[in-house]
Amino acid sequence: MSVSLLEIAQLRELEEKYARILGPDVLMQRAGKAAAEYIRELHPETCTVTVICGPGNNGGDGYVCAKILSELGYQVSVVNVGGKTPKTEQAKEALAAWEATGATIYTDPYDTPKAQIVVDALFGIGQTRALVGEYLDAAMWFNERRALHVSLDIPTGLDSQTGNWVGGRAGCRADATITFLSGKPGLYTSIGKDACGEVQVENLGISIPLTKINLTEVKDFKHVCASRTKNTSKADYGRVGVIGGGKGTVGAALIAARSALYMGAGRVYVELVEEKMDLDPSVPELMFRDKLDLSEMDAVVIGCGLGFSEKAKARFIECLQSDAALVIDADALTMVAGDEELLSLVTHRRAHTVITPHNAEAARILGYPLEEITADRLNRALDLSVLTGAVTVLKGAGTIVCQRSSISWINPTGTPALATAGSGDTLSGMIAAMFAQRYELMDCVLSAVYLHGLAAEGCDSGILASDIAPTAAEFLQALRDSYREHFHPLRERTDPVSWED
Ligand SMILES: NC(=O)C1=CN([C@@H]2O[C@H](COP(=O)(O)OP(=O)(O)OC[C@H]3O[C@@H](n4cnc5c(N)ncnc54)[C@H](OP(=O)(O)O)[C@@H]3O)[C@@H](O)[C@H]2O)[C@@H](O)CC1
Ligand SMILES: Nc1ncnc2c1ncn2[C@@H]1O[C@H](COP(=O)(O)OP(=O)(O)O)[C@@H](O)[C@H]1O
Ligand SMILES: [K+]
Structure with missing residues (x-):
């Protein structure tokens, strides 16, 4: 617990x-x-x-x-x-x-x-x-x-x-x-x-x-820390689609997509609404599509560098109507602010939905001045979950994760090294990767937020957003090693995490 x-x-x-x-x-x-x-x-x-x-x-x-x-x-x-x-x-x-x-x-x-x-x-x-x-x-x-x-x-x-x-x-x-x-x-x-x-x-x-308010611990997402089953293929780890690519902001979608790969998604696709790319030479594993078939995706990230064009909005609506787990970030969040039609589509989604605003985006959606968000982040995160029905990840120093059921978690990991362009895109990709691997809803969100923060622990200078997910993956590996050690009947229990309650 x-x-x-x-x-x-x-x-x-x-x-x-x-x-x-x-x-x-x-x-x-x-x-x-x-x-x-x-x-x-x-x-x-x-x-x-x-x-x-x-x-x-x-x-x-x-x-x-x-x-x-x-x-x-x-x-x-x-x-x-x-x-x-x-x-x-x-x-x-x-x-x-x-x-x-x-x-x-x-x-x-x-x-x-x-x-x-x-x-x-x-x-x-x-x-x-x-x-x-x-x-x-x-x-x-x-x-x-x-x-x-x-x-x-x-x-x-x-x-x-x-x-x-x-x-x-x-x-x-x-x-x-x-x-x-x-x-x-x-x-x-x-x-x-x-x-x-x-x-x-x-x-x-x-x-x-x-x-109802908790500090996240590794044990809160221990299913993510269990070893993967050996007899599996990439089909078991799902498909993530990242939709972005407004004019001049392709990077955000690429960062989110790379992060999903590092965190173990089986396949990752990128759709750029305003730009054209067929290959990311530094991550050739990514696949590019002019238009993703949303029915084939297990999880979709929408909003990172998406822009605000009509095309972008139309695509967002299609995502909201799809059955894929959806991570709504950045420009897509700004689109929701003040748009009753979009808000209603968010509220009525049947599939898992996560919104990942920072304070300013939260203020836009709630229609509050920024100071009202910073004055009480816990309650404002809850307001967002009540308004949208989604799981809210209110980012910042001590990221808050909350559900409409009014259970909240404060994430203890993370440093100001994360305050760098693209770091939120990374988090979105990481959450989607967890959905693609079919973990439970809160396991997905809590693990991604925790590991994203852990990747920056001890760093008091600067990091590249692209480096966060690979480091987070190393931490996940260490947790899985520890978990395996602990639960393996033939091994000595030397692990640093106390896994059992
Ligand atoms: N919870 C527990 O089980 C346990 C609690 N324990 C301890 O008790 C602490 C809580 O104690 P506490 O309630 O006496 O409050 P505390 O903060 O010491 O002072 C309040 C007093 O200051 C006053 N006052 C307020 N603001 C003021 C200001 N700006 N300038 C001037 N005055 C001001 C206020 O006056 P009033 O507002 O009523 O006018 C009131 O008289 C808790 O933090 C922990 O350390 C442990 O011992 C054991 C277990
Ligand atoms: N001072 C800080 N301490 C801990 N985490 C931080 C701090 N500043 C920012 N972060 C984290 O960095 C990420 C920044 O996200 P965001 O503002 O959306 O960036 P971008 O839009 O550039 O991708 C969030 O996960 C946030 O929680
Ligand atoms: K004190």
Whole structure:
């Protein structure tokens, strides 16, 4: 199963339930202890630490963590930012326990001695408005330190649901975040991808319910990772058709088509609506047709460099009316925006349909300003699936995959190296290749999105879009090797993925 990501209301419910079962301060004690242990793992040598605490329970976690670190031999300074009385009983008790050690309590972090580790326990999931005053100053102090930056639960200022800054005001930027009970969506998408650094989830000994928002794991598409049956031929791996080729943008279709081949499609055909080509000399395996017979295709990609001609639109309509699995990308998405006839054809499709917009395309289809998409990508992705009936892949940092049934996944792989022309075309071709190989709907989409991102992991410079699929294919190979190792009765189990639940 995927890693569950809980929303605030669900976290609050768990918090209340376990406060009743375990006692009101047990979770805070566990959170503070887990944070101290995590910091010790990150920096086993004892050193100087400053913990900045806010007025709520996040601050309470900070006081507990500070006391345990101090008992472990770290030299800890604690700041009760603004010097106010904490707002909850548990946080008051945690502050009192720190006070009982006789240590100085600072109210301004700028007064503290230099520290090798700084810990942000200002605000967690209870931050309801933009940082101002002493809290904003404290967040700035945190960011300015040349130290290891650790946030408790979430980086202060981050909206745990959307991954944006609360009220648009930037907060803490951590090198590492230890988050309690479960992951939260905002840690894995948008600004959250930068603000959290490494994320460690600590469930505090609580069993976490399954939820409708998940972080994709390899196990979510483990059928794709199983070995292919040996007694097969290219007919078993299907036919992908790529329709593009508007004036001057042939490359996009070629990139999508090549990617489908690399990801294991049996045959890949290209139709160029406005341009003419009979051969791609660098990938002679591709076959070109003036007009594809859609009834012969298992999966079709439409939109990459398609243009907006009448011919293109007519062809799009034929694709929508076909029984092939359809990946709708780029120009085809823009065509759908504001066109009721096309939208209705999308909605009424019987075969699998995936739309792959980036934020701007999503804004066009929904008729929203771009800011409304970026403000809440999870909910906007869901809006798109409800509007179109299709599986939505809302691309970007922390790509969101969602179904109309309201189950969503956030994809954890990918880097800014993917922010390069043609990278979305590659993804479309990869998804279609999975359809052609007849995997289940969500196996197809989740595997392609995950592997596409994985291909760019560790790359902080630039890559060619054409290189993404070959690298993704190598990762898929490694996963299949690992899966085979694991499930082979005569082999030792040394695989890196834990395949069984
Ligand atoms: N969930 C769990 O099970 C567990 C939760 N735990 C921990 O508790 C944390 C949640 O605690 P929390 O609810 O007390 O919220 P937190 O973020 O500390 O502060 C909220 C306070 O700040 C205030 N306030 C808000 N914004 C403000 C602003 N801009 N400027 C100034 N004030 C502002 C707000 O006031 P109000 O909005 O009511 O006026 C409220 O009083 C959670 O993240 C985790 O660390 C763990 O201990 C164990 C398990
Ligand atoms: N900063 C980023 N981090 C992770 N993935 C990214 C980032 N920027 C872009 N991507 C990914 O790169 C691809 C870009 O797609 P798209 O914008 O359609 O490109 P193009 O139109 O050039 O093909 C998407 O899969 C998107 O998720
Ligand atoms: K925090």
